[in-house]
Amino acid sequence: MTRRFRTLLAAVAVVATALGPATPVQADNPRRLTVATYNVYQGADLTVLFTAPTLPELVERAGLAYQQVVATDFPARARAIARLLAKTRPDVLGLQEVALWKKGPLDGPLQVSYDFLDILLRELRAVGLRYRTAATVTMFTGTLPISATEQASFSDRNALLVRDGLQVSSPQSHLYDAKVVVDTPAGITFNIPSGWIAVDVGVDRRDRVRLVTTHLDPSAAAVRDAQGRELYAALAGSPYPVVVAGDVNSPPTNTTGPYGKFVTGGYRDAWRAVHGARDGFTATQDPDLRNLPSLLDQRVDHVFHRPGRLVAVSAQLVGEAVRDRTPTGLWPSDHAGLVVTLRRVGW
Template structure:
């Protein structure tokens, strides 16, 4: 969701106003070719926070209830089943998920409960499908309590890495970018609110080869995403071969993309092995069967590999099931071979 987090940052600040790293690195030495299967997918947290930021202060609690209702109407459980089915069909070694949100409700009676854990929903369904994965690392980009009229809700936006069960992963790391979008608050007295973004990484040993896998979600505003990409250069600047996946909110020709691909880190775009435009983003409504993908911002970038195959997940018309697309983004699945 390209604009949802701008609204979220404002929503959190408006509610407050209205309502009171790294392990050792050594290049791997495989005896032969090492094939790595990968998936990245922004799975859509499901709420549109712009309804909160556009509300009058007195109407903010009601607007928060509407965000919660909209999230539930997006059928998170059904959508995550579809995401898991796509992942299971691709059988990747590693998965990077963005917007893998944790939604919790806190009713007025003082109880609290997890309503939807998108990452766990995917993990549970994968196990049912006979494709068990483990949560390798998780980063909370943002964590906010939103007091509604009927209840308080807690929203945690997360970036996660899933690893195929039995895969040897180590050195789990995560962090928030120093660069972030500062938004002015449309309230008396002004002020601003910062939108945090995060990254996650693990080191992987597979068939005698070693590499680093990094997943991230960059800002939609060009100047900020470019600064965040510059920070990723350090994260990806390992002596190990590296794969960098995620929702970059940056397409070929944009500054953040070009910094990563043409800059000192020297990454290559796995879509070199693909066909067609490879559009991944962003459906305006996940309940609209005609909603179109118009941009390629979900990427698999790499150094020290050769891309063999790459394809989209959840992009074809048949992916619209039970009244919803799996996400407003398509997923991307690639096969890489370790070595130039």
């Protein structure tokens, strides 16, 4: 080997080291797509606000709810969630209850106190997972006094995160026509919409999947069922295979609700395809997240997919085991997450 050639090789090695590894252009295995859904919990039970009999009681309950947000410590929970996802490395992550909390003086500006999306993205990067936000939808937003001197605001969001390297196109963000309206005894009316988001993910135009996440209403069955019908109809014209990963608040026994609508309408339940009709419970822990034993006894978080060009090959829960809790004993969320790997066939 000539001296000039050795010198050239050494220069190339220095440049390669400085640049670092090349960014991948597709998923680790282009014939497999790993999809997760995780309701990360907004941090407090806000339904207690709806029954407050007077305005002073409403303010007191709002203050207690904000204290619960602080106590349920999303930064620590996000760290636990990131560690769990580092083991499964989903390509696409559908998130629900991605809260944005702000606080400030009663007559002054509000400052962000907890941005769940930013916090989780930071913790994912810390464990070596690099995601970008492909789509979000903001649903309910409200501001209330939480004491005689302070106020707080809450925004409820869904988000779709996609691992670096996957091509993303056609982001969509929608609110359902069907929504809940709550008139409280204290004289305050809460309008509570829900929504869904979607992106097309793939390597090229011939190899794309439409990924969807949603959070259907947890409290009003008629509204939830209407939302499920809206979503099903909206996805009917997709030119690509469809995957719906979300908290639909509808167990397999709900044959006339959203679960029944999707599985009788041509979608497969990925958990059932892999494991049959057993276990898979994803909800719900106590609002303070400190209960023992676990209270998960419902399967309401699902990954549905249209069969044919997609086959579910694995499905696992994350965040359901006692060992998954934070060092201070908090569950990562009041839900478990669901991670499904789909094999793409016929392409």
